[in-house]
Amino acid sequence: MAGELATKLTTITMDMLRTMILGILGRRKSIRVWTNRLVSLDRLWPQKVSFLLPSHHGQEEEVFKVFATVSAKLYNKEEYTKDKNNMEKDMIEDARFNTPLLVITEAFEELADLLKPRRQKRGEISRNDVVSNDGLRLDAFCSACTHVSVLFGCLGFAFKFAEMEYVSKVRDLVEASRTFDTLHNIIDLDxxxxxxxxxxxxxxxxxxxxxxxxxxRAIFEQFLMTNEYYSLKDAATKAYTQVCAPFHTWAVRTAVYAGMHTLPTRDQLLLRLNETDQSVEKNMRRYMEASRPIIEYIDKLYIDRNIKLDW
Incomplete structure (x- = not known):
C-alpha cells in the first residue's frame, strides 16, 4: 500500500512541480501567487487527500496543503492539461526576458553609465557613490564581471582555459574589494x-x-558577421588571435586553437543563451557598446601611470 501510494504521488506531482519551478525562475513572482492559483484549481482537495495532512497546524501544514493540492489536481489529468499548458507557455515566454546575456548587458550598461560625465549643481550631493573621486569602485566592477563567466561556459571546451583564468582573477578582485575601494587603489598599491x-x-x-x-566583445563582433559560410569557429579564432593570443604562452595558444573544433554551432549557441536571432544581435550589440568604455577606462589607468599594455 505504501509503495503504491508513493508511486502514484510521484507520478502525479512531478509535472506540476516542474511547472512551479519554471514559474518561480521565469517570473520571480511570490510563491503565494502560485499557491493561490493552484488551490483555486480544485476545491475538493481536502476530501481527496485529507488522509495525507499532518496532525499539527502551522507553517508546515500550509506547505503540505500546497503539495496536497498539486497532487489532487494532477490526479485529474484531463481537467488540468489545458490550464497547465497555458501556464507553461506563459512562463517560458517571460523567462526569455531574463536571459544570461541580457543580465550581463544590463550590468555593464549600468557600469558604463556611471563613467559618463554628470553635471552637478553647486552644493548638490551625488546620488550614488559607485564612482568616487578616486574612480570606479572595485566592488561595483566585480559585481558586473561575475556574470560574464557563463558566456565562456556556453562556448565549451575551447575556451575552458579562458574561463578558468577569468573566474580565478575575478574571485581575487572580489576579495580585494573588501579592502580596497577603487580600481585606482589596487594599481597604485602595486x-x-x-x-x-x-x-x-x-x-x-x-x-x-x-x-x-x-x-x-570581439567574439560578439565576429559572431554578428557570421553566415552559413563563416562559422563560429572562424569568428572565435579571429577574436582570440586579436585579443588574447599575443599574451598567452605557446602551450595555451596551441590548446585553444586545437579545441576550436568543439565550439557549438550558431544555432546551438543561441539555444544555450536562450536567445533568438533577433534578440541575440540586439543584446550583443548592447554589450559591445557598454563594455567599450569600461575597457578603455581600465587601459587609461595603466597608461596614466606609464605602464605599457604589452603584457
Missing part, C-alpha cells in the same frame, strides 16, 4: 610595491579580467 606585472598581483589580475571582457 606601483608603490613594484609588483604591477607580478604573478597574482591585483594589477595583473585586473589586466587579465580586462582581456576576458574584451575577448567576449
Amino acid at each position: 606601483v608603490m610595491n613594484q609588483t604591477v606585472k607580478t604573478q597574482g598581483s591585483y594589477s595583473r589580475n585586473l589586466r587579465r579580467v580586462r582581456l576576458g571582457l574584451d575577448l567576449i
Whole structure:
C-alpha cells in the first residue's frame, strides 16, 4: 500500500512541480501567487487527500496543503492539461526576458553609465557613490564581471582555459574589494610595491579580467558577421588571435586553437543563451557598446601611470 501510494504521488506531482519551478525562475513572482492559483484549481482537495495532512497546524501544514493540492489536481489529468499548458507557455515566454546575456548587458550598461560625465549643481550631493573621486569602485566592477563567466561556459571546451583564468582573477578582485575601494587603489598599491606585472598581483589580475571582457566583445563582433559560410569557429579564432593570443604562452595558444573544433554551432549557441536571432544581435550589440568604455577606462589607468599594455 505504501509503495503504491508513493508511486502514484510521484507520478502525479512531478509535472506540476516542474511547472512551479519554471514559474518561480521565469517570473520571480511570490510563491503565494502560485499557491493561490493552484488551490483555486480544485476545491475538493481536502476530501481527496485529507488522509495525507499532518496532525499539527502551522507553517508546515500550509506547505503540505500546497503539495496536497498539486497532487489532487494532477490526479485529474484531463481537467488540468489545458490550464497547465497555458501556464507553461506563459512562463517560458517571460523567462526569455531574463536571459544570461541580457543580465550581463544590463550590468555593464549600468557600469558604463556611471563613467559618463554628470553635471552637478553647486552644493548638490551625488546620488550614488559607485564612482568616487578616486574612480570606479572595485566592488561595483566585480559585481558586473561575475556574470560574464557563463558566456565562456556556453562556448565549451575551447575556451575552458579562458574561463578558468577569468573566474580565478575575478574571485581575487572580489576579495580585494573588501579592502580596497577603487580600481585606482589596487594599481597604485602595486606601483608603490613594484609588483604591477607580478604573478597574482591585483594589477595583473585586473589586466587579465580586462582581456576576458574584451575577448567576449570581439567574439560578439565576429559572431554578428557570421553566415552559413563563416562559422563560429572562424569568428572565435579571429577574436582570440586579436585579443588574447599575443599574451598567452605557446602551450595555451596551441590548446585553444586545437579545441576550436568543439565550439557549438550558431544555432546551438543561441539555444544555450536562450536567445533568438533577433534578440541575440540586439543584446550583443548592447554589450559591445557598454563594455567599450569600461575597457578603455581600465587601459587609461595603466597608461596614466606609464605602464605599457604589452603584457
